[in-house]
Amino acid sequence: MSTITTTTPPRSAPSGLALRAGARVLLRQHRAALQIAGALALAGIVVLVGFALRAAQVADTFAADPCSAANVGLECSQPVRNYLDSMSQFSTVLGYGGLALIVLPGLIAAFVAGPMIAREFESGTYRVSWTQSVSPAHWFVAKLAVPAVVLLAGVSVLTAVYAWSRSQSSTEYPVNWYERPVFGALGTMPVAYALLGLALGALTGLLIHRTVPAMAVAVLATGAVAVTLTTVRSALWPLRTAINTASAGNGVDADSWVLGTGRITADGSRLPMETCWQRPHAEEVRCLADHHVTGFWVDHHPASHFWPLQLVETGIVLVLAAAAVALAFRVLRRRHA
Amino acid sequence: MTGAAIEAVGLGMTYRSRGGNRVLHDCSFRLPAGRVCALVGPNGAGKSTLLAIAAGFLRPAEGTVRVLGLTPPDARARMAFVAQDKPLYPQLTVTETLWAGAELNPASWDQATAERITEPLPGGAKVRTLSGGQRTRLALALALGKRPELLLLDEPMADLDPLARHQLMGALMAESAEHGTTIVMSSHILTELEGACDYLLLVDGGRIRLGGETDDLIAAHTLLTGPVGDLAPHTVVESRTTGRQLTALVRREGPVDASAGWETAEPSLEELLLAHLRSPDAPPLLTPSADTRTREAVSAA
Numbered sequence: 001m002s003t004i005t006t007t008t009p010p011r012s013a014p015s016g017l018a019l020r021a022g023a024r025v026l027l028r029q030h031r032a033a034l035q036i037a038g039a040l041a042l043a044g045i046v047v048l049v050g051f052a053l054r055a056a057q058v059a060d061t062f063a064a065d066p067c068s069a070a071n072v073g074l075e076c077s078q079p080v081r082n083y084l085d086s087m088s089q090f091s092t093v094l095g096y097g098g099l100a101l102i103v104l105p106g107l108i109a110a111f112v113a114g115p116m117i118a119r120e121f122e123s124g125t126y127r128v129s130w131t132q133s134v135s136p137a138h139w140f141v142a143k144l145a146v147p148a149v150v151l152l153a154g155v156s157v158l159t160a161v162y163a164w165s166r167s168q169s170s171t172e173y174p175v176n177w178y179e180r181p182v183f184g185a186l187g188t189m190p191v192a193y194a195l196l197g198l199a200l201g202a203l204t205g206l207l208i209h210r211t212v213p214a215m216a217v218a219v220l221a222t223g224a225v226a227v228t229l230t231t232v233r234s235a236l237w238p239l240r241t242a243i244n245t246a247s248a249g250n251g252v253d254a255d256s257w258v259l260g261t262g263r264i265t266a267d268g269s270r271l272p273m274e275t276c277w278q279r280p281h282a283e284e285v286r287c288l289a290d291h292h293v294t295g296f297w298v299d300h301h302p303a304s305h306f307w308p309l310q311l312v313e314t315g316i317v318l319v320l321a322a323a324a325v326a327l328a329f330r331v332l333r334r335r336h337a
Numbered sequence: 338m339t340g341a342a343i344e345a346v347g348l349g350m351t352y353r354s355r356g357g358n359r360v361l362h363d364c365s366f367r368l369p370a371g372r373v374c375a376l377v378g379p380n381g382a383g384k385s386t387l388l389a390i391a392a393g394f395l396r397p398a399e400g401t402v403r404v405l406g407l408t409p410p411d412a413r414a415r416m417a418f419v420a421q422d423k424p425l426y427p428q429l430t431v432t433e434t435l436w437a438g439a440e441l442n443p444a445s446w447d448q449a450t451a452e453r454i455t456e457p458l459p460g461g462a463k464v465r466t467l468s469g470g471q472r473t474r475l476a477l478a479l480a481l482g483k484r485p486e487l488l489l490l491d492e493p494m495a496d497l498d499p500l501a502r503h504q505l506m507g508a509l510m511a512e513s514a515e516h517g518t519t520i521v522m523s524s525h526i527l528t529e530l531e532g533a534c535d536y537l538l539l540v541d542g543g544r545i546r547l548g549g550e551t552d553d554l555i556a557a558h559t560l561l562t563g564p565v566g567d568l569a570p571h572t573v574v575e576s577r578t579t580g581r582q583l584t585a586l587v588r589r590e591g592p593v594d595a596s597a598g599w600e601t602a603e604p605s606l607e608e609l610l611l612a613h614l615r616s617p618d619a620p621p622l623l624t625p626s627a628d629t630r631t632r633e634a635v636s637a638a
Contacts, residue, residue, distance in 0.1 A: 017443060018441075021440040021441050022441065024440055025426075025440050025441060028428075028433060028436075029428050029429065030428070031428070032428065125424045125427075127392075127394060127424050128425060128426065129441075130394065130413070131392060131413070131416070131480075132437075132438065132442050133413065133441060133483070134441050135410065
């Protein structure tokens with residue numbers, strides 16, 4: 001039994017201690033949500049890995065088979081069809097997987113804004129939290145730090161699993177790096193957007209003290225940032241332009257993100273691809289000569305631009321997340337001391 | 338223990354969301370440490386607002402408040418607050434709620450005190466399944482387990498049956514007697530807290546109408562019945578005449594003139610409070626210990 005001390009030293013708990021206590025209580029409060037999220041993540045991983053292993057196995061079997069994708073003789077049509085069906089299915093699964101990863105930040109924002117923060121205000125439990133020996137600032141830091149750690153770990157694993165699964169995909173149904181769900185599910189993007197969802201959710205929860213409207217606004221805000229950045233994504237790193245005389249695709253790698261193509265003239269001005277389109281060949285040649293067309297231009301991001309594009313967008317997202325957190329602390333201080 | 342548990346000077350509060358309704362206006366009082374204080378007043382008088390300001394949830398629009406000599410946020414670790422709707426984390430069980438209390442108040446938590454209060458509750462029950470009275474019990478356990486120097490309770494007894502009320506009031510009194518805890522309890526049922534509280538604050542119309550030791554406040558007033566006559570020099574709180582019969586509650590200024598033929602009696606607490614609520618124009622009375630202007634005099638005493 002502990003003895004009761006009669007002295008009254010400063011009773012505010014030290015910062016680190018208060019934060020750890022707040023984190024433990026927070027984890028206990030949202031245990032059910034954490035378990036469900038964990039189960040869903042695990043299910044996602046199992047599905048992805050399962051399909052990837054099966055695709056790899058089908059591909060190996062097919063490679064060992066005398067039939068190949070190029071040889072579609074009658075006796076090979078069934079193995080070829082089986083192989084292509086399997087690859088197409090896997091490509092679809094990878095598409096949905098990427099989609100799940102890019103909508104995840106919205107779900108995070110909704111959960112943090114609603115059940116984690118706004119509901120505390122709506123149901124009045126913030127008055128329980130803030131009358132313990134823990135300041136509102138500590139309470140809020142715990143609500144940022146705990147999800148941040150969980151998300152950093154969880155989303156990193158999901159991204160890694162996704163990247164590995166994608167490496168198992170076939171060339172017949174390529175899952176191109178620049179497709180929206182794929183680009184957003186690879187590299188540093190998922191973690192950055194998850195943190196943005198957390199920050200915007202926390203800010204919204206502090207501003208809107210009602211669960212459902214806070215969730216809706218948090219989803220919209222996170223979605224707006226994601227859609228805006230996706231729209232301007234190709235401009236985040238300088239495009240490379242290829243000039244070819246023979247054909248449009250010449251000199252541009254197959255896995256490049258092609259953003260525009262057309263005809264180019266001797267003085268370097270660009271004409272649309274349709275210039276002199278759909279005419280008899282002889283007439284087309286004359287028409288092109290009249291326009292001084294010398295070849296094609298192709299604006300594209302080669303695969304080597306993957307990381308620069310990822311890192312620039314990640315940087316922007318993280319700056320926005322930091323701004324949202326700073327604003328949230330201002331709101332907390334101004335409203336509640 | 339000397340000094341003030343709460344000292345408020347010129348508190349003003351206006352809720353914009355309620356159409357600019359002024360909830361508190363020039364509200365000043367002092368609550369000495371170690372008292373058990375009843376904060377009474379009609380519905381909407383500003384009791385909850387006053388408690389929320391003292392607990393540090395609301396920042397007053399005007400004026401200042403010191404709690405245990407500190408600003409409310411600085412005093413957070415040394416006071417406990419139970420809001421009117423008894424908020425608790427709905428996902429936690431009774432046992433987990435006490436665990437959270439221990440986690441969040443590592444310096445002062447007293448598990449034995451908390452468990453004494455929650456004894457009749459099923460430990461494994463989720464908070465969301467508890468009845469109103471059970472929630473009150475758990476909320477009080479969380480507050481008392483913190484071992485606060487100041488305990489602010491907003492309408493604490495509203496959901497309790499008479500037996501539980503008696504029991505919990507006893508626990509609060511024991512806490513106050515044993516540790517010198519200052520307790521403030523609000524109620525809109527004027528006499529609910531009679532007998533338990535030795536200090537009284539009557540809030541009405543956003544101001545403190547009466548403040549001080551309950552006995553002193555009652556003793557300062559006299560209930561007069563007798564023939565109609567001049568009540569000067571006494572301060573009349575409320576007077577009624579039926580025919581030639583006068584009934585008046587006065588604040589005595591000197592001895593009552595026996596020759597006027599009045600019967601004098603000490604008013605009950607309910608009579609005193611009702612007379613003040615029916616007469617909004619009666620001047621406020623704060624005993625020296627409750628008056629912020631006599632602070633020097635009190636600390637000298």
